[in-house]
Amino acid sequence: xxxxxxxxxxxxxxxxxxxxxxxxxxxxxxxxxxxxxxxxxxxxxxxxxxxxxxxxxxxxxxxxxxxxxxxxxxxxxxxxxxxxxxxxxxxxxxxxxxxxxxxxxxxxxxxxxxxxxxxxxxxxxxxxxxxxxxxxxxxxxxxxxxxxxxxxxxxxx
Amino acid sequence: xxxxxxxxxxxxxxxxxxxxxxxxxxxxxxxxxxxxxxxxxxxxxxxxxxxxxxxxxxxxxxxxxxxxxxxxxxxxxxxxxxxxxxxxxxxxxxxxxxxxxxxxxxxxxxxxxxxxxxxxxxxxxxxxxxxxxxxxxxxxxxxxxxxxxxxxxxxxxxxxxxxxxxxxxxxxxxxxxxxxxxxxxxxxxxxxxxxxxxxxxxxxxxxxxxxxxxxxxxxxxxxxxxxxxxxxxxxxxxxxxxxxxxxxxxxxxxxxxxxxxxxxxxxxxxxxxxxxxxxxxxxxxxxxxxxx
Numbered sequence: 001x002x003x004x005x006x007x008x009x010x011x012x013x014x015x016x017x018x019x020x021x022x023x024x025x026x027x028x029x030x031x032x033x034x035x036x037x038x039x040x041x042x043x044x045x046x047x048x049x050x051x052x053x054x055x056x057x058x059x060x061x062x063x064x065x066x067x068x069x070x071x072x073x074x075x076x077x078x079x080x081x082x083x084x085x086x087x088x089x090x091x092x093x094x095x096x097x098x099x100x101x102x103x104x105x106x107x108x109x110x111x112x113x114x115x116x117x118x119x120x121x122x123x124x125x126x127x128x129x130x131x132x133x134x135x136x137x138x139x140x141x142x143x144x145x146x147x148x149x150x151x152x153x154x155x156x157x
Numbered sequence: 158x159x160x161x162x163x164x165x166x167x168x169x170x171x172x173x174x175x176x177x178x179x180x181x182x183x184x185x186x187x188x189x190x191x192x193x194x195x196x197x198x199x200x201x202x203x204x205x206x207x208x209x210x211x212x213x214x215x216x217x218x219x220x221x222x223x224x225x226x227x228x229x230x231x232x233x234x235x236x237x238x239x240x241x242x243x244x245x246x247x248x249x250x251x252x253x254x255x256x257x258x259x260x261x262x263x264x265x266x267x268x269x270x271x272x273x274x275x276x277x278x279x280x281x282x283x284x285x286x287x288x289x290x291x292x293x294x295x296x297x298x299x300x301x302x303x304x305x306x307x308x309x310x311x312x313x314x315x316x317x318x319x320x321x322x323x324x325x326x327x328x329x330x331x332x333x334x335x336x337x338x339x340x341x342x343x344x345x346x347x348x349x350x351x352x353x354x355x356x357x358x359x360x361x362x363x364x365x366x367x368x369x370x371x372x373x374x375x376x377x378x379x380x381x382x383x384x385x386x387x388x389x390x391x392x393x394x395x396x397x398x399x400x401x402x403x404x405x406x407x408x409x410x411x412x413x414x415x416x417x418x419x420x421x422x423x424x425x426x427x428x429x430x431x432x433x434x435x436x437x438x439x440x441x442x443x444x445x446x447x448x449x
Contacts, residue, residue, distance in 0.1 A: 001164060019158065020164045021158045021159045021160070021161060021164070022158055022159075023158075023159065023193070026158065042197050043194045043197060043198075044190055044194065044258065044261065044262050045349055047259065047261055050261055056235075056264050057260060057261050057264060058261050058264050058265050059261045059262065059265075062189055062190050062193045062194065062262075062265070063189065063193075063265065064159075064189065064193070064208075064210070066164075066166075066208075067189075067210050067211065110260065110261070130348065131260060132260075133259040133260065133347075133348030133349060134258065134259025134260045134261040134262060134348070134349065135259070
């Protein structure tokens with residue numbers, strides 16, 4: 001059941017051995033040490049394991065690692081540059097969009113993809129809520145998260 | 158780790174058919190958002206997987222020379238929602254697929270998987286049966302086509318032989334041209350929820366007369382169903398408020414809802430009656446109908 005796969009993780013090319021029965025979540029956490037990818041519900045409801053595959057957000061818990069062969073993965077570990085947070089990460093900090101933090105990496109990745117996709121569009125708060133509907137947060141009540149995303153869209157060029 | 162016992166990746170439709178034929182216990186896995194959840198919960202029925210997740214051959218949305226729209230089963234819901242072709246000609250399908258899961262699920266889950274999973278709550282099923290969609294199935298003995306409506310046999314049961322694979326979903330031009338529709342999903346949450354009741358209506362009107370109505374419900378019976386009795390009774394009727402009241406009254410004889418933890422039978426019937434009226438009304442308005 002073992003395979004060798006090639007993928008790019010946060011800009012770095014990797015060649016790793018996996019078991020086809022492993023989820024991408026398991027490989028990212030256990031083999032590559034990317035602990036920002038959280039295991040929440042394991043059934044695609046909570047979005048805590050959201051990563052970007054070829055810039056598209058997916059739940060890593062419901063994605064076989066073997067499917068990532070040849071693809072490019074982004075996790076929150078790769079979003080800051082030279083110690084400087086990404087625009088979305090900084091907006092989460094500025095707006096106080098983080099409380100306990102377990103949903104935050106998944107939210108940051110879903111929000112990053114949303115901001116990249118809607119840069120030139122006039123997305124309403126409702127659109128942002130719909131775009132983040134695959135992520136659950138039990139602390140913030142979502143308002144500060146939506147504001148953080150809105151701020152990113154407002155100043156995106 | 159998911160607990161399956163064998164895994165084979167198919168590089169083509171023909172290889173998938175061969176692999177399915179070699180192992181009678183093998184199941185296809187496409188987007189995986191249903192099967193991996195079941196595997197996570199320890200269901201043994203998916204011990205042997207034939208993987209078609211990235212089979213490009215089955216990922217297409219096209220229109221042929223006759224104007225028929227053909228959708229490959231591995232098209233992701235996000236692709237359906239973002240397709241200009243679908244939005245322009247069969248917007249009811251764009252509307253319906255956006256109610257499925259959340260963005261992460263829609264980026265992976267496939268329209269063919271939704272249909273082959275065979276559950277009565279499949280949100281892509283009611284708009285497609287309202288559009289008289291047909292499915293193409295390929296197997297060892299060649300290719301066959303059937304109406305999507307007859308593809309659903311029972312809960313989690315579809316008309317696929319062990320060695321067969323769904324290869325296309327077709328909506329012919331005559332089934333969507335001049336038709337207008339509306340979809341509504343009744344669920345407890347606005348996202349990430351399973352339908353309590355789903356409803357699709359498409360209609361064609363001319364000179365204030367309802368030329369044709371196709372009304373479909375999800376979770377109103379063991380399979381997604383059309384309300385043919387109601388449709389037959391109202392074809393040719395004048396568009397007026399009484400028509401909507403009659404549709405709401407007729408529809409209960411076409412459905413067989415049941416009680417589950419999600420909703421009681423009586424509540425489902427109430428939703429069905431209410432949606433029949435509201436969804437048909439919106440479809441008529443979309444068609445330019447004046448209800449007075």
